[in-house]
Structures are given as structure tokens and as C-alpha cells.
Amino acid sequence: MKNLFKKIGALLVAAVMVLSMCTAVFAEGPTAQIRIKNAGTNATFDYLQVIVPDTHKETGWAFATPAIAEKYKTVFNEQDDQTIIKKMIVLESANTKYEGTEPATTGQIENALEAVLGDSSIMGAATRAATAPITVTSAGVYAIKGTEDGYAYSAMAAYIAFKEYNITTGVPSNLENKEIEAKKTPTKIEKTSDDSDKVVEIGRQVTYTVTGTVPYLPSTQERFYKIKDTIKGASYNVETEGAHKNELKVAVKIGDTSYERYVSVSKDGSSFELDLSEFVKTNDNANKTITITYGATVTDTYVGNTVVAGDGNNWSKPNYGSKTEELFTGRISITKTGESKEVLEGAGFKVYKEETKNNETVKKYAKFDNNKLAGWTTNEAEATEITTGADGTVTISGLDLGTYKFKEVTAPRGYSINTNDASGTIALTTGKEKAESADDIVATNATMSDTKLNSLPSTGGMGTYLFTIIGVVVMAGAAGAFFISRRKGSEE
Structure with a gap:
């Protein structure tokens, strides 16, 4: 029995040693690096493989999951996975065996990436908060979402190709590194008023200035850029007459070019939304400085004015900055x-x-x-x-x-x-x-x-009595003098 236990123990030790050796071999498989230019030193990245190698497919590639495939099908308006991948291959290299296939557009690819990266259920399987360069162990296409304080990143994709093959087996033995450039927009926005000490009085007319950066937008189906402003303790200086009555005049400057726009304010007068989508139909204005100015009048003892650039509902429509300017009385x-x-x-x-x-x-x-x-x-x-x-x-x-x-x-x-x-x-x-x-x-x-009032004589008081007594005495003296004079006259 002892010998049996010894044999079993020896087998277990041997198995552990073999597994350990296998783990080391498996860990030494081919890897590649995705290098990201223009990324900040503090930037982090969530990434997910969306296309994987598949030798059973016509193109040799397949979508990583059915959910990811559905996102691409919706954007491309195409129901066949392989047709979509063919279009993407033709866009990358026109000299392929798929000549005659209509190439995908950059817009379609970027829209599909945004759809994938914007879906929290899909992104649940993503690698989170990686730093550049990103190390991967499989060929294919990776969707990448960048995060950095002060910046909003557009969707990115990196294609990792097979670089070398084993000449004996034909099996890929090495992967090709990839370098991509991050497209990002500063999310810092400044808001100031023309009252430098920030103390105002009710009734003061204030000019507000908002300064930001026109974002770089991917070729999405919905290209828009909006700025929303909210105010309390003040009222916007809307036009009181003319064609733009009850609208707010806003001066817009992009780069060196100035524009004039009129916007409606909300029914309660507390906000307005400035639609600047016309300036982002292309990326010609991307990363240019944008400045808007408008006026308001202080109506209360505290004024809070907040501006938000962008949508902010999800990562693909981010906030491009917000700022609150406070004034006090x-x-x-x-x-x-x-x-x-x-x-x-x-x-x-x-x-x-x-x-x-x-x-x-x-x-x-x-x-x-x-x-x-x-x-x-x-x-x-x-x-x-x-x-x-x-x-x-x-x-x-x-x-x-x-x-x-x-x-x-x-x-x-x-x-x-x-x-x-x-x-x-x-x-x-x-x-x-x-x-x-x-x-x-x-x-x-x-x-x-204050001082108290000086005292005055009261009607019927001591002052009246005094005058009365003095009057009686005077009258009595006069009467006595009269009678004395009469007596003297009669004696003579």
C-alpha cells in the first residue's frame, strides 16, 4: 500500500511539473503591441477584440461575438458577416482577390466602432484601464476607447496582422505591431464675465465670454456640437424688437472668423441651447478655439451661470467641458x-x-x-x-x-x-x-x-397756572392803585 501511495504521489508531482512547463510554453506565444501616438501620459484605454481569425470562414476572419456582428450589420445595412469583412478588407487594400467588392467607408467603420464601444453589455468583456502601449496576443481588429482627464477621445481601431509563419507548418509564428494616432479634443472650457472682482449689483448688465475647443468628431451619422447655458439670478438680454424679438444675440468666433447667431431662450428664461453643428460637418474646424459672448442682467443677490459643451449622454457623445461662473452681491x-x-x-x-x-x-x-x-x-x-x-x-x-x-x-x-x-x-x-x-x-x-425732542409747555399745565397767577396779581395791583387814587381825590 505504501508503494502505491508513493507511485501516485510521484505521478502527481510529474503532472504538476508538466503543467508548469506547458504554462511557460503557452505564455511564450506571439504578442504584438498597439502603440498610440498623441495619447497623454495619464491616458488609459478600454479595448475589445471585435474581429478574430477563423480558418473556417471565407475571408479567414470573423466577428468576435454575435452581438458585435449585429452592430456592424446595422451600420452597414448588410446581413452577411463575410460581406462586411470583405468590404473592410477592400478599403484597407484595393489589390485583393475581392476586387469588384464595394469598399467600406471610413464613416461606416467609425460608426460601427462607436456602436460597439457605446454598448455597456458588450463592453462588459473589455479589458479595462490599460495603458499604452497595449499588448495583445491575437491577430485581428481591436476597438479602443481612450480616457484622459481634460480630453475626449474618438473611437479608435487597430488591425494586428500576422507577420511571420512557420515555414514547416505554415502556422503563424509572429504578430505585427501597430501604431495608431489618437484623435482627442480638449474638454477644458472657460467662462468669464466682464466684472473682474465678481461683485455686482442688481440691475448690472454683464457680458459673458465662453472659450473652448471645437471637437474632432469621427465620421458618425449624427455629427453635432451644441453648447447649453443655464443661468439663475439673472436674465438674458433678449432683443426687445425687430425680427429677432425675444431672442438672444450670441457672438461666435471660430479661429479668426466671426459669426452672429440668435437663439431662443427657454420658457422660464433660465437657459438656451446654441447649435453649432454647422461648424463640425467636416473636421476642418477641429481643435480650433471657439469663443461665444452674450449679455445678461443681474436680477438677484447671487448669480450662477453654467455652460456645458457637448451632449454627455454616453462616451461617444461626450462632454467637451463645463464651467460655472459665479457673481455675488x-x-x-x-x-x-x-x-x-x-x-x-x-x-x-x-x-x-x-x-x-x-x-x-x-x-x-x-x-x-x-x-x-x-x-x-x-x-x-x-x-x-x-x-x-x-x-x-x-x-x-x-x-x-x-x-x-x-x-x-x-x-x-x-x-x-x-x-x-x-x-x-x-x-x-x-x-x-x-x-x-x-x-x-x-x-x-x-x-x-438720535436725540430726544426738547420739552415744550403743556396746555393746562404749570405754564398756564403761572401765567394766570401773574395776571391776577397784576390785575389786583392795578385795582388797588385805582381805589387808592380815588380815595385821595375825594379827601381833597
Whole structure:
């Protein structure tokens, strides 16, 4: 029995050794590299073999799976796998035994690749996040999807051919490396406004500028390029009359050429979509700088404006960048107190700022809607009066940087109007050149103190009594003098 176990053990050891040797041999099979030019150092690639060698087929090639074949059949509008592959072979090399076969088009091939790479069920079997160069172990066609921060890649394909054959067996012994060039578009997009410090006031007209890159698009059946803009806290400056009434004028510049376009805004006025597909019918404009500008008017205390270039629904229609430009408004308060620092409710103020033009200082008085800025006027009578609450304070918002003055026009009951106007200032935090959030805006708030009214005589009070007593005394003295003078006269 011991000898039996020894024999079995020896056989198992031998089997393991043979398998180990076979594994080493199998691992040394032919390989090839797919080198990708123009790919970033941080780029990664998902890849999938779509066409494989098959000696049982007329062309010697076959689609890797029925699902992949269906994608090609749909794009080529052809039901026979081998006919599709023949067309692709003829496109690659006109001098083949398939002369007379209509060649495939680049567009058909790119459309089919996009269909494959855009199908998540097919891509479930793909090799993920490989780096270039990609090492493969089989001849055929590989579909490749590139991913890199800041760029959108178009679909790529690499054909790996048999390079050498065993002259004895005729079996391929080596594969041919392939070099392809990545087609990619920067997805960085910039959005700026003409207010460099990012602090505005309600009613300010702002010009926005969007800068991006025209994408390189494969020869897909649907070539389009759209830019969508969304805004809150502001309204687009649509035309108010003429042929383009209620439309937004957008200036477009591609490379050195300028265009003018008008677009409709959404019903709620919060967005518009600019269709630039006319500029990507070919790739003549690919990777050129594109700039668009348009205007809007601030309507609230915060403005958020976001632009998105591209579709973004799936990888084959990617986002070519997005950016949000934020604008902020300032706020400032005035607190009213009495002589003993008690807070005073009911003090009314009108707010103004002073502007100097042509050596002349002009006062511009503020209009408010629920204490938010609603406009300016040079007529004080048209200005809005704001009133302190129970805490003696009133706060106004929607303001730009600068100095604001408070003129008291209504004093609290029992107090007199202070004729010395108070002032406050809105500024950026020390060291900041532009606001990145509302916290970067600080206010030096205004304060004002009132005095009580001077006392006046009360009707029926001590003042009346005093005058009455004095009158009675005077009248009594006069009567006494009269009677004394009469008595003296009668004695004489």
C-alpha cells in the first residue's frame, strides 16, 4: 500500500511539473503591441477584440461575438458577416482577390466602432484601464476607447496582422505591431464675465465670454456640437424688437472668423441651447478655439451661470467641458440708537451713493423691493424709504462694492432727525482681488444716534397756572392803585 501511495504521489508531482512547463510554453506565444501616438501620459484605454481569425470562414476572419456582428450589420445595412469583412478588407487594400467588392467607408467603420464601444453589455468583456502601449496576443481588429482627464477621445481601431509563419507548418509564428494616432479634443472650457472682482449689483448688465475647443468628431451619422447655458439670478438680454424679438444675440468666433447667431431662450428664461453643428460637418474646424459672448442682467443677490459643451449622454457623445461662473452681491446695515445707546425702531432712511462725472458730483438714490436693490434715481422723492425694525437695524442687499450713505428722513417717535448722514462701505476681504464666495465680501456697517425732542409747555399745565397767577396779581395791583387814587381825590 505504501508503494502505491508513493507511485501516485510521484505521478502527481510529474503532472504538476508538466503543467508548469506547458504554462511557460503557452505564455511564450506571439504578442504584438498597439502603440498610440498623441495619447497623454495619464491616458488609459478600454479595448475589445471585435474581429478574430477563423480558418473556417471565407475571408479567414470573423466577428468576435454575435452581438458585435449585429452592430456592424446595422451600420452597414448588410446581413452577411463575410460581406462586411470583405468590404473592410477592400478599403484597407484595393489589390485583393475581392476586387469588384464595394469598399467600406471610413464613416461606416467609425460608426460601427462607436456602436460597439457605446454598448455597456458588450463592453462588459473589455479589458479595462490599460495603458499604452497595449499588448495583445491575437491577430485581428481591436476597438479602443481612450480616457484622459481634460480630453475626449474618438473611437479608435487597430488591425494586428500576422507577420511571420512557420515555414514547416505554415502556422503563424509572429504578430505585427501597430501604431495608431489618437484623435482627442480638449474638454477644458472657460467662462468669464466682464466684472473682474465678481461683485455686482442688481440691475448690472454683464457680458459673458465662453472659450473652448471645437471637437474632432469621427465620421458618425449624427455629427453635432451644441453648447447649453443655464443661468439663475439673472436674465438674458433678449432683443426687445425687430425680427429677432425675444431672442438672444450670441457672438461666435471660430479661429479668426466671426459669426452672429440668435437663439431662443427657454420658457422660464433660465437657459438656451446654441447649435453649432454647422461648424463640425467636416473636421476642418477641429481643435480650433471657439469663443461665444452674450449679455445678461443681474436680477438677484447671487448669480450662477453654467455652460456645458457637448451632449454627455454616453462616451461617444461626450462632454467637451463645463464651467460655472459665479457673481455675488454685497449687503450693508444701519443701526439706529438713542442717547443712551438704546436701539430705536421706526427710523426711516433713504440711501444714496455719490458719483463724480466731469468734475460734478451727483447723488444717486436707491430704490428697493423688500430691501433688495431695485434701481437708482437722481430724484430723492422717488427713492424708497427703508425703516429700522425692533432691533434698531435695517439691512439692504444686492449692492456692489463701494460707499453708501444713509439720510434720515423719518425720526422715531420722541426723537429728532439727525441731519448728519451716516455712511458704510462694502469691500473685499483684505488680500482678495475677486470674490470666490459671499464670505469674501465684508461690510463696514453704518450707525446713527438720535436725540430726544426738547420739552415744550403743556396746555393746562404749570405754564398756564403761572401765567394766570401773574395776571391776577397784576390785575389786583392795578385795582388797588385805582381805589387808592380815588380815595385821595375825594379827601381833597
